[in-house]
Amino acid sequence: MKPTLKRIRALAFDVFGTVVDWRGSLIEEGRRLGRRRRLKADWAAFADAWRAGYRPAMDRVRRGELGWTKIDDLHRMILDDLVAQFGMRELSEADLAEFNRAWHRLAPWKDAVPGLKRLKRRYVLATMSNGNVALLVNMAKHGGLPWDVVLSAEIARHYKPDPEAYLCVPRLLGLAPDEVLMVAAHKDDLDGAARAGLRTAFVARPLEFGDPAKKDVAPERRFDLNAKDFLDLARQLGC
Amino acid sequence: MKPTLKRIRALAFDVFGTVVDWRGSLIEEGRRLGRRRRLKADWAAFADAWRAGYRPAMDRVRRGELGWTKIDDLHRMILDDLVAQFGMRELSEADLAEFNRAWHRLAPWKDAVPGLKRLKRRYVLATMSNGNVALLVNMAKHGGLPWDVVLSAEIARHYKPDPEAYLCVPRLLGLAPDEVLMVAAHKDDLDGAARAGLRTAFVARPLEFGDPAKKDVAPERRFDLNAKDFLDLARQLGC
Numbered sequence: 001m002k003p004t005l006k007r008i009r010a011l012a013f014d015v016f017g018t019v020v021d022w023r024g025s026l027i028e029e030g031r032r033l034g035r036r037r038r039l040k041a042d043w044a045a046f047a048d049a050w051r052a053g054y055r056p057a058m059d060r061v062r063r064g065e066l067g068w069t070k071i072d073d074l075h076r077m078i079l080d081d082l083v084a085q086f087g088m089r090e091l092s093e094a095d096l097a098e099f100n101r102a103w104h105r106l107a108p109w110k111d112a113v114p115g116l117k118r119l120k121r122r123y124v125l126a127t128m129s130n131g132n133v134a135l136l137v138n139m140a141k142h143g144g145l146p147w148d149v150v151l152s153a154e155i156a157r158h159y160k161p162d163p164e165a166y167l168c169v170p171r172l173l174g175l176a177p178d179e180v181l182m183v184a185a186h187k188d189d190l191d192g193a194a195r196a197g198l199r200t201a202f203v204a205r206p207l208e209f210g211d212p213a214k215k216d217v218a219p220e221r222r223f224d225l226n227a228k229d230f231l232d233l234a235r236q237l238g239c
Numbered sequence: 240m241k242p243t244l245k246r247i248r249a250l251a252f253d254v255f256g257t258v259v260d261w262r263g264s265l266i267e268e269g270r271r272l273g274r275r276r277r278l279k280a281d282w283a284a285f286a287d288a289w290r291a292g293y294r295p296a297m298d299r300v301r302r303g304e305l306g307w308t309k310i311d312d313l314h315r316m317i318l319d320d321l322v323a324q325f326g327m328r329e330l331s332e333a334d335l336a337e338f339n340r341a342w343h344r345l346a347p348w349k350d351a352v353p354g355l356k357r358l359k360r361r362y363v364l365a366t367m368s369n370g371n372v373a374l375l376v377n378m379a380k381h382g383g384l385p386w387d388v389v390l391s392a393e394i395a396r397h398y399k400p401d402p403e404a405y406l407c408v409p410r411l412l413g414l415a416p417d418e419v420l421m422v423a424a425h426k427d428d429l430d431g432a433a434r435a436g437l438r439t440a441f442v443a444r445p446l447e448f449g450d451p452a453k454k455d456v457a458p459e460r461r462f463d464l465n466a467k468d469f470l471d472l473a474r475q476l477g478c
């Protein structure tokens with residue numbers, strides 16, 4: 001193991017795309033809603049559009065144009081904007097509220113739970129997600145994710161990639177930034193973590209956007225570790 | 240089950256005394272330190288003195304005389320005051336730092352883990368302790384406490400019984416205050432939770448101070464539930 005990795009005491013995980021398959025799960029939830037309410041829509045295009053609204057909405061909060069707004073509420077704002085475009089105007093308020101909670105039920109990639117269980121023996125496992133605490137807690141109960149502690153941009157009151165978000169992990173765990181390894185499938189997330197002084201582990205998730213051609217999964221020397229999945233991550237960390 | 244308890248979705252646990260036996264654990268840690276460093280002290284009196292300093296120290300933070308100070312640091316301030324009185328002046332800085340972390344290793348009461356595992360099937364299990372996050376996370380890993388989410392006065396930046404501390408549980412879990420049941424072995428803690436709108440469950444811990452005569456464990460009608468231990472709590476909640 002690299003000397004820089006020997007100091008690691010805690011792992012901080014990005015969640016959407018890194019731990020759970022948001023796209024596959026949203027398509028499945030859309031199909032189920034469609035069958036129940038007799039709606040036809042391109043659920044893959046819908047999932048991509050819902051997710052595409054997320055970064056611009058968070059950036060409005062990061063720039064201060066919107067006061068602190070949690071992801072559940074940002075997801076609902078984006079959903080409301082998509083209702084007309086995807087032929088969902090007949091859905092009731094109760095249907096929309098329930099559909100918005102699809103993000104609380106996203107399914108883990110199949111290596112995620114066995115990998116986390118191995119890593120948990122040696123490390124403190126934290127989330128560091130832009131998802132709000134309730135979303136992350138409900139998702140963990142739904143998918144059996146064995147977190148030691150659920151941390152979130154909501155607790156830092158700053159969205160990633162602001163340094164305050166990453167730094168809340170070492171601060172609340174009583175560690176130095178370089179004792180925390182940020183694990184993510186997104187290079188910009190890891191670059192943000194590195195700027196805050198954390199160590200970085202890239203995990204390839206080639207199917208995040210459905211088509212592997214849409215995802216850059218090339219390993220990078222600037223990260224402390226590059227892994228194929230969570231089992232490979234556990235192996236490289238000696239778990 | 241009472242109608243007021245049917246709405247409960249999450250349980251928020253006080254930790255010191257309610258989940259873990261701080262006194263027995265500190266006495267044991269003191270004895271071990273004594274053998275290692277050839278110190279003789281009345282470790283029971285020492286444990287009681289360490290704990291007795293806690294409420295006045297927190298109250299200084301609550302009144303604003305001290306800026307935000309986490310429990311690890313308050314414990315250390317109190318320990319430093321007790322060193323001379325208990326004949327511990329020869330301990331090194333490393334010994335004192337390690338001894339201060341005894342609070343991260345407190346042992347659960349024997350019904351705690353099996354009771355929590357039963358309750359976890361139906362409810363979200365949260366801590367709501369004045370202990371800081373690192374302390375609670377390390378304690379959970381040490382004792383096998385299966386929390387869904389570790390919440391703390393440190394996250395609210397208010398110590399119990401300030402309402403802000405209790406209210407951070409429903410706020411972060413996306414629930415109404417009366418959907419959260421505060422579980423504690425201390426009546427003043429439950430009275431604080433009730434003032435904030437949470438529901439209350441009293442758990443008798445007759446041995447918290449060693450001698451059952453030192454602890455008021457009488458059930459009270461003003462609490463929504465009174466239980467003998469966590470297995471009785473699980474039974475009364477239908478788990």
